[in-house]
Amino acid sequence: xxxxxxxxxxxxxxxxxxxxxxxxxxxxxxxxxxxxxxxxxxxxxxxxxxxxxxxxxxxxxxxxxxxxxxxxxxxxxxxxxxxxxxxxxxxxxxxxxxxxxxxxxxxxxxxxxxxxxxxxxxxxxxxxxxxxxxxxxxxxxxxxxxxxxxxxxxxxxxxxxxxxxxxxxxxxxxxxxxxxxxxxxxxxxxxxxxxxxxxxxxxxxxxxxxxxxxxxxxxxxxxxxxxxxxxxxxxxxxxxxxxxxxxxxxxxxxxxxxxxxxxxxxxxxxxxxxxxxxxxxxxxxxxxxxxxxxx
Amino acid sequence: xxxxxxxxxxxxxxxxxxxxxxxxxxxxxxxxxxxxxxxxxxxxxxxxxxxxxxxxxxxxxxxxxxxxxxxxxxxxxxxxxxxxxxxxxxxxxxxxxxxxxxxxxxxxxxxxxxxxxxxxxxxxxxxxxxxxxxxxxxxxxxxxxxxxxxxxxxxxxxxxxxxxxxxxxxxxxxxxxxxxxxxxxxxxxxxxxxxxxxxxxxxxxxxxxxxxxxxxxxxxxxxxxxxxxxxxxxxxxxxxxxxxxxxxxxxxxxxxxxxxxxxxxxxxxxxxxxxxxxxxxxxxx
Numbered sequence: 402x403x404x405x406x407x408x409x410x411x412x413x414x415x416x417x418x419x420x421x422x423x424x425x426x427x428x429x430x431x432x433x434x435x436x437x438x439x440x441x442x443x444x445x446x447x448x449x450x451x452x453x454x455x456x457x458x459x460x461x462x463x464x465x466x467x468x469x470x471x472x473x474x475x476x477x478x479x480x481x482x483x484x485x486x487x488x489x490x491x492x493x494x495x496x497x498x499x500x501x502x503x504x505x506x507x508x509x510x511x512x513x514x515x516x517x518x519x520x521x522x523x524x525x526x527x528x529x530x531x532x533x534x535x536x537x538x539x540x541x542x543x544x545x546x547x548x549x550x551x552x553x554x555x556x557x558x559x560x561x562x563x564x565x566x567x568x569x570x571x572x573x574x575x576x577x578x579x580x581x582x583x584x585x586x587x588x589x590x591x592x593x594x595x596x597x598x599x600x601x602x603x604x605x606x607x608x609x610x611x612x613x614x615x616x617x618x619x620x621x622x623x624x625x626x627x628x629x630x631x632x633x634x635x636x637x638x639x640x641x642x643x644x645x646x647x648x649x650x651x652x653x654x655x656x657x658x659x660x661x662x663x664x665x666x667x668x669x670x671x672x673x674x675x676x677x678x679x680x681x682x683x684x685x686x687x688x689x690x691x692x693x694x695x696x
Numbered sequence: 697x698x699x700x701x702x703x704x705x706x707x708x709x710x711x712x713x714x715x716x717x718x719x720x721x722x723x724x725x726x727x728x729x730x731x732x733x734x735x736x737x738x739x740x741x742x743x744x745x746x747x748x749x750x751x752x753x754x755x756x757x758x759x760x761x762x763x764x765x766x767x768x769x770x771x772x773x774x775x776x777x778x779x780x781x782x783x784x785x786x787x788x789x790x791x792x793x794x795x796x797x798x799x800x801x802x803x804x805x806x807x808x809x810x811x812x813x814x815x816x817x818x819x820x821x822x823x824x825x826x827x828x829x830x831x832x833x834x835x836x837x838x839x840x841x842x843x844x845x846x847x848x849x850x851x852x853x854x855x856x857x858x859x860x861x862x863x864x865x866x867x868x869x870x871x872x873x874x875x876x877x878x879x880x881x882x883x884x885x886x887x888x889x890x891x892x893x894x895x896x897x898x899x900x901x902x903x904x905x906x907x908x909x910x911x912x913x914x915x916x917x918x919x920x921x922x923x924x925x926x927x928x929x930x931x932x933x934x935x936x937x938x939x940x941x942x943x944x945x946x947x948x949x950x951x952x953x954x955x956x957x958x959x960x961x962x963x964x965x966x967x968x969x970x971x972x973x974x975x976x977x978x979x980x981x
Contacts, residue, residue: 451867453846520878525885537840538886540871623845623872641871652847652874655751655758659781 426675433669435661444669448628452653457666459673461628465542465642466674469617470610472546472638473553478603480550481557485602489565490587501562508555516616519548524620534639540622542642548616553606560605564598565591597688604685608678614646621647645674718745718945722756722769723849724875725795725894726934728965730769733952743945749875753849754778760939761785766946768937771795771849771894775862788942789935792953793962793969796918797853797930798895798905800880804887806904808835814909819858821890823866829888837888842879843870844892850876853932854892896966923968934967 436444440457447458488500527547528539568591576586592599622641629637649670657663720730727749734745748765751758756768761782774789799813810832813821820826821841830836844851846862855865873879876897883889884902895918898905907917908929922928942950952958959969 453863453865454867520881528886535838537838538842538871538882538889540882619878625869625872627869651872652751652755652845655755656847658758658762 429668429672429675433665433672436665436669439662440666444666445673448626450625450666452657452663452666455662457662457669459645459666459670461626462643462645462648462670463673463677464628465621465644466611466646466677468542468638468642469545469549469621469644470607472543473549473610474557474603474607476547476550477554477557477606481554481602481606482561482599484558485561485565486587486591489562490583490591501559504558505555507551508559512552512613512616515548515552516619519544519616519620523548531639534636536639538622538641540620540624540641542621542638542640545617545621545642545644546638548620549610549613552613552616553610556609557602557606560602561595561599564595564602567598568594601685601688604681604688608681608685611681612646612674612678614650617644618647618650623647623651645670649674717743718767718949719759719765720745720747720756720767720769720936720949721751721759721765722749722937723753723771723934724749724877725771725850725897726769726792726936729792729934729953729958729962729967730767730936730949732961732965733949733958736957737945737949737952741948743948745945745949752845752847752874753852754847757787757937758782760787760937766938767942767949770935770937771932772852773933773935774937775852786940787937788940789937790942790950790954791933791935791970792950793934793959793967794923795932795934795967796895796923796928797850797857797892797932798898798918799908800883800891800893800895800898800903800905802883802886802889803902803904804837805829805834805890808837810834810906812907812909812915814911815858817909822858822870823868824870835888840886840889841870842873842882842886842889842891843868844879845872845874848874850892850894853930857930894966920968934962 436457439455440447444457444459445463446460447456448460449456449458450461484500484504488497492500524539524544526539527541527544528536531541531543572590572594573586576590577583581589621644623643624641625643627637627640627642649667654667657667718734720734727747731747734747737743738745748759749756749769753768753770753772756765756770757774757778758781759765760768761778770789774787779785779787799818801810808829810829813832817826817832821839822843824841826832827839828836829839844854846852852862855862859865873882873891876893879891879893880897880899880903883891883893884899893903893905895905897903905918907915909915916922916928918928918930923931936950936953938946938950941947953961954970959971962969
């Protein structure tokens with residue numbers, strides 16, 4: 402009796418959750434149909450967005466989102482994994498907690514606070530730093546990337562730490578027993594064993610960077626149609642840009658409301674964002690259980 | 697990540713457990729006046745009033761149209777498009793004061809000698825044909841134009857001045873700013889910067905309002921005297937908007953702003969009270 406009751410309740414809970422997900426995705430798709438019908442694939446590949454002319458190409462925003470997230474991860478990965486190595490390999494118990502807690506606390510700071518600090522401090526600092534490159538202002542993709550790096554640090558650090566702690570102590574002891582130094586043990590045993598978990602940590606950090614809105618909104622410049630002359634040239638990072646989230650957070654959302662095509666274009670950005678983040682999360686999820694299986 | 701979502705949930709619950717009797721939404725230019733009046737009503741009449749500026753004037757009008765707010769704050773007149781978008785809403789705009797929109801520049805531009813722009817020069821700046829302050833007799837510095845987001849009342853008034861109406865403005869992609877606070881802070885900390893901003897918000901230390909050069913060579917500064925005389929072309933009215941005649945708490949708030957006490961608040965924030973003998977010039981009566 403109890404068994405069937407719990408089963409029924411868990412089925413119901415799952416069904417409700419799945420309903421939420423399905424209705425969310427389907428309403429995003431339905432609402433963005435007008436723009437998909439008009440623009441077709443060039444909604445994704447178009448480099449021009451002029452809402453008043455009815456031209457909607459989201460590529461510069463996809464570029465902006467990916468660039469700021471890549472910068473964020475490039476900065477947060479060595480720091481986060483480095484800090485995780487320290488806490489997982491060299492510290493134990495209370496001392497580990499003393500290092501880990503403040504870093505995890507970073508995750509609890511509301512993102513608007515990061516945004517304000519970004520406007521007040523980081524923006525001006527980057528502006529001075531970039532002076533040799535004659536930036537137009539302190540609002541650049543780089544500024545947003547650096548700010549995001551701080552914000553995704555706790556995600557990367559905590560998950561990396563979990564992945565490293567998942568490597569069995571017996572393996573470490575065996576490495577020591579075979580005469581490996583601590584450094585060799587980390588490089589030859591811990592890191593390779595934890596690699597899938599570390600990759601998952603980085604992917605989830607990337608996903609978090611992609612989705613962050615307010616902090617990016619305040620420092621990215623929100624300049625539309627910024628497409629670099631050379632795709633991989635870092636020169637464009639020193640210029641302002643627009644990300645999917647900064648567009649969604651802007652006042653254009655209010656202007657668009659009521660006009661099916663324009664509104665569809667805005668909702669479509671949400672759909673793109675959802676697809677990107679969901680893809681990354683699924684990818685990370687494939688690796689995460691692998692990492693745990695070793696534990 | 698989990699902690700931040702728990703925090704957000706707590707904030708959300710706090711925000712929803714105390715429902716506001718009156719929701720006001722819109723322009724950041726009108727906001728200081730309304731916020732202060734709301735504070736008085738909160739203290740003296742215990743009316744809970746929530747004031748939000750997230751989408752600017754158009755955001756406020758859309759919120760009113762959707763029933764997400766009882767009062768919209770607007771720094772531009774209602775347009776035909778507003779009424780077309782919400783045909784079932786009976787928009788009633790009440791003028792609460794007068795403001796002057798100015799082109800506001802950073803200290804290095806001001807100290808470099810740029811004091812005045814003509815309408816043609818303003819167009820050149822907006823369209824990106826003029827790219828360096830040197831071309832306008834200023835310092836050798838690239839021009840960083842912080843454009844107010846379309847949908848903001850300030851942008852609509854500016855575009856109306858340059859191009860007749862906002863829909864005729866050319867399509868440009870400039871750096872964008874939203875609230876007045878953001879515009880002022882970014883212009884003040886960037887070399888060669890300019891934005892469209894209420895003249896009352898320029899602090900005279902890091903941000904400076906430019907005059908407008910008339911065709912006959914006269915310079916008109918956004919001063920009280922020139923605005924009251926109807927000479928300054930970018931003077932504009934500030935409004936609160938309701939759906940039908942205001943009632944209850946909304947009525948009390950609007951009455952307060954229109955009272956002598958409320959008009960003192962309007963003046964204190966650098967705008968002109970209704971009692972001042974105003975003849976706002978330009979395209980906006």
